[in-house]
Amino acid sequence: MPKLWNETIEQHRRAVRDAVVEVTAALVAEHGLRGVTMSRIAEGTGIGRATLYKYFPDVESIMSAWHERQIAGHLQELAALRDRPGSAGERLTAVLDAYALIQQRRHGHDPEISAVLHRGDHVDRAERHLLRFVGELLAEGVEAGEVRDDVSPDELAGYCLHALAAAGGLKSRAAVRRLVRVTVDGLRPERGPVRQITSQGRRGI
Amino acid sequence: MPKLWNETIEQHRRAVRDAVVEVTAALVAEHGLRGVTMSRIAEGTGIGRATLYKYFPDVESIMSAWHERQIAGHLQELAALRDRPGSAGERLTAVLDAYALIQQRRHGHDPEISAVLHRGDHVDRAERHLLRFVGELLAEGVEAGEVRDDVSPDELAGYCLHALAAAGGLKSRAAVRRLVRVTVDGLRPERGPVRQITSQGRRGI
Numbered sequence: 001m002p003k004l005w006n007e008t009i010e011q012h013r014r015a016v017r018d019a020v021v022e023v024t025a026a027l028v029a030e031h032g033l034r035g036v037t038m039s040r041i042a043e044g045t046g047i048g049r050a051t052l053y054k055y056f057p058d059v060e061s062i063m064s065a066w067h068e069r070q071i072a073g074h075l076q077e078l079a080a081l082r083d084r085p086g087s088a089g090e091r092l093t094a095v096l097d098a099y100a101l102i103q104q105r106r107h108g109h110d111p112e113i114s115a116v117l118h119r120g121d122h123v124d125r126a127e128r129h130l131l132r133f134v135g136e137l138l139a140e141g142v143e144a145g146e147v148r149d150d151v152s153p154d155e156l157a158g159y160c161l162h163a164l165a166a167a168g169g170l171k172s173r174a175a176v177r178r179l180v181r182v183t184v185d186g187l188r189p190e191r192g193p194v195r196q197i198t199s200q201g202r203r204g205i
Numbered sequence: 206m207p208k209l210w211n212e213t214i215e216q217h218r219r220a221v222r223d224a225v226v227e228v229t230a231a232l233v234a235e236h237g238l239r240g241v242t243m244s245r246i247a248e249g250t251g252i253g254r255a256t257l258y259k260y261f262p263d264v265e266s267i268m269s270a271w272h273e274r275q276i277a278g279h280l281q282e283l284a285a286l287r288d289r290p291g292s293a294g295e296r297l298t299a300v301l302d303a304y305a306l307i308q309q310r311r312h313g314h315d316p317e318i319s320a321v322l323h324r325g326d327h328v329d330r331a332e333r334h335l336l337r338f339v340g341e342l343l344a345e346g347v348e349a350g351e352v353r354d355d356v357s358p359d360e361l362a363g364y365c366l367h368a369l370a371a372a373g374g375l376k377s378r379a380a381v382r383r384l385v386r387v388t389v390d391g392l393r394p395e396r397g398p399v400r401q402i403t404s405q406g407r408r409g410i
Contacts, residue, residue, distance in 0.1 A: 148390075151383045155375070159387050163368035170360070178356045182364050185353075186391030 017055055019045050021069065024062040033059065033113050060116050067117040071126045074102050075133070082137055089146035092137045092187075096160055097180045099130075100167040104176050131157045138187070148189040156187060222260055224250045226274065229267040238264065238318050265321050272322040276331045279307050280338070287342055294351035297342045297392075301365055302385045304335075305372040309381050336362045343392070353394040361392060 023044040027036045036059055042052040056062045081094040106114075117123070135157035141147030147156070163183040167176050228249040232241045241264055247257040261267045286299040311319070322328075340362035346352030352361070368388040372381050 148387075151387055155371075155380060155383060156387065158371040158374055159368055159384055162371035163364055163388070163391070165370075166360075166363040166367035169363055175360060178360060179364055182353075182356055182361065182391045183368070184391075185393070186368070186387045186389075188390070 013055075016045070016047065016051075017065075020047075020052065020055055021062060021066045024059065025066045028059075028063060028113060033063070033116060063113065063116060064120050064122070067120070068122045071122065075126065075129065077102075078130075078133065082133070087146060088137065088140040088144045092134075092141050092147070093180065093184055095134065095137060096164060096184065097177070099134075099161070100164040100176045100180050100183075101173075103165050103167040104170055106168065127161075130161060134160055141187070145189065147187050159183075159186065218260075221250070221252065221256075222270075225252075225257065225260055226267060226271045229264065230271045233264075233268060233318060238268070238321065268318065268321060269325050269327070272325070273327045276327065279304075280331065280334065282307075283335075283338065287338070292351060293342065293345040293349040297339075297346050297352070298385065298389055300339065300342060301369060301388065302382070304339075304366070305369040305381045305385050305388075306378075308370050308372040309375055311373065332366075335366060339365055346392070350394065352392050364388075364391065 020041060024036065024041050027040060027044060038052055038059060039049055041059070041062065042049045045052070056065070078095050078098055081098055082091050084091060084094065086094070131154070135153045138147050138153035138156045138160075142149045142153060147153075151159075160183055163186070164179065167179055170176050170179060225246060229241065229246050232245060232249060243257055243264060244254055246264070246267065247254040250257070261270070283300050283303055286303055287296050289296060289299065291299070336359070340358045343352050343358035343361045343365075347354045347358060352358075356364075365388055368391070369384065372384055375381050375384060
């Protein structure tokens with residue numbers, strides 16, 4: 001039965017791939033990107049170097065695969081929060097809070113590793129996905145009267161994700177919570193007549 | 206009179222340096238970083254190649270000097286807005302609006318050039334300076350009762366600068382104005398009882 005055989009091979013390949021990615025992430029976390037070689041990864045995974053090269057050309061590509069998984073996991077986590085019961089505003093706050101925590105953790109990474117990880121197309125794709133995801137949730141909030149409607153959900157999504165990136169510099173959970181609170185306050189509708197900024201004589205807040 | 210002589214030399218050197226930086230920035234804007242060589246810069250400035258190398262080792266270092274000047278210019282611009290008459294809130298909004306416009310212009314740059322420019326220590330220094338600068342203005346706003354006091358000015362400064370970085374993706378002046386409005390709305394005091402996010406059962410916005 002060739003079909004079963006193919007499935008078995010496919011499963012085996014996936015298992016090897018997963019193991020390589022896990023082992024590499026653990027090694028890089030311990031020794032840094034420069035301290036990890038393909039030989040060391042092969043050894044850690046219990047496969048030959050030649051076999052390893054059939055899966056990945058270099059350490060960076062393994063870390064890229066690892067990063068893609070991390071991102072996919074984060075998006076799933078955020079989608080689960082979006083799909084929980086509650087008002088649009090509640091679910092939006094939960095999503096933004098979780099996103100801020102992800103940003104905070106992310107900045108614990110070695111900057112060299114981050115630079116390598118953020119080179120790929122998958123990062124751009126994930127960012128666009130996230131903008132759309134948050135934009136849709138904001139649009140729901142506008143519908144429900146829980147989010148301001150004088151600025152488009154797309155622009156508000158850009159504002160949210162940028163503002164919450166500030167979590168990268170924060171040390172405590174409490175500080176992240178405060179950042180989310182401030183960011184969400186910028187989204188509220190009906191905050192009294194908003195005075196415009198004009199090009200001559202800008203007006204106060 | 207050796208002192209005068211030294212001053213004259215110093216003036217001359219500064220003039221050459223300025224000319225090199227200006228010519229290089231113009232050439233890079235036109236031809237991109239890879240399209241510009243030291244020979245071309247020497248030619249454009251009207252000096253010999255050997256002389257040019259006495260001033261700068263390569264094109265990147267010239268662009269770095271150009272970038273430092275740009276940043277210094279921006280910081281001066283923001284300081285001038287801070288020092289204008291008006292309430293703390295008005296001056297803060299004017300500063301944040303100008304900062305958002307700088308962010309918007311900056312993103313018109315070639316990403317390759319941006320990567321080179323943002324490598325230097327001077328960028329970290331400028332970011333710290335800016336955080337302190339905006340933090341002080343926010344503290345003034347808190348004093349005046351125009352800015353919320355439930356989050357420290359330092360944390361609010363991080364929020365502002367991150368949120369306004371979203372201007373990099375905006376196409377119009379009007380969109381930048383909206384971003385500033387939303388960001389500033391996050392800074393307002395007394396927006397009704399702020400409901401806390403708790404780890405179980407997060408609450409709405």
